[in-house]
């Protein structure tokens with residue numbers, strides 16, 4: 001059997017294959033509450049056969065949302081709206097996962113199709129959406145033209161750590177079986193990790209030890225609420241792609257620290273810390289972030305998830321088969337083909353073409369296939 005199609009276990013949870021649905025913000029929540037959109041959006045990937053389906057970046061505090069449309073778990077009323085989503089994913093054979101997030105200085109942003117620029121009076125006029133003040137480790141704006149965030153006080157740091165723990169508890173009540181912490185792409189935890197955005201002179205900034213402290217404390221506070229038998233992942237940017245930013249050696253060190261505090265897997269992305277333009281040295285090609293997953297896996301001795309510009313089943317198989325990563329996360333390719341896993345199984349020579357599909361479609365598809373062959377229609 002192809003390795004991509006083989007099960008993978010972390011703690012007491014087994015994913016039926018190595019494909020995860022990467023978190024994809026939909027910007028469709030109402031004050032953080034999920035609705036039918038999220039059920040259908042995520043549900044199609046469970047029907048498509050993915051082993052792990054992550055709900056998008058979900059804010060642990062209201063002001064930690066990136067946009068007005070972000071999902072949230074900052075209050076108990078969010079639990080009920082996420083429950084049907086988690087229930088459906090688990091019932092259809094996927095593992096329901098959720099990404100917990102705080103946007104830090106990237107908060108109060110317009111949705112991508114409204115410009116990905118800071119929310120301002122125009123948004124109030126057009127959609128009644130007010131801007132809010134962002135917090136961050138240091139008062140350094142995200143990019144040119146962005147407001148300066150408020151430097152977090154000790155009290156605010158303690159509050160946000162507690163908010164991660166509270167959100168983890170609510171995720172558990174909602175029925176999720178895996179948590180990924182969003183510590184990549186320039187969001188709050190990444191802002192603490194990177195010297196580009198963390199200029200603090202106290203215990204939360206300066207040395208690698210101090211810059212890693214917030215991420216480690218997030219892992220520790222989540223683990224207080226998140227049961228031992230369930231997996232905890234962190235998404236990290238394996239490099240900032242910038243002079244003076246984090247490099248993969250720094251991130252290997254961060255991964256080692258997280259592993260010591262109950263983190264089971266690193267989802268290896270990159271970039272996002274320094275403004276809007278793609279760093280020139282970031283050369284995109286299929287699987288360009290996979291070497292990071294391989295190095296972190298080997299040198300921090302922790303399971304990794306490879307992600308980014310992947311679409312070809314044979315390439316994904318080679319990555320897991322050669323031990324560069326334990327799992328693969330796909331985002332845009334699954335938007336294009338939610339049944340990617342089933343189609344990949346055919347490419348990878350699974351015994352029967354339609355056996356793994358939900359029977360409501362698989363039964364008809366195999367019947368049609370037999371007829372097509374009999375009549376030599378294709």
Ligand SMILES: Cc1cc2nc3c(=O)[nH]c(=O)nc-3n(C[C@H](O)[C@H](O)[C@H](O)COP(=O)(O)O)c2cc1C
Nearest residue numbers: 022023024025056057307308309310330331332333
């Ligand atoms: C619509 C969309 C929304 C996304 N939202 C998130 C998110 O909430 N959290 C996150 O970590 N990454 C997010 N990403 C990034 C993806 O998870 C993924 O890392 C990236 O798209 C690269 O993978 P791909 O080439 O398979 O699309 C998003 C990507 C897309 C296309």
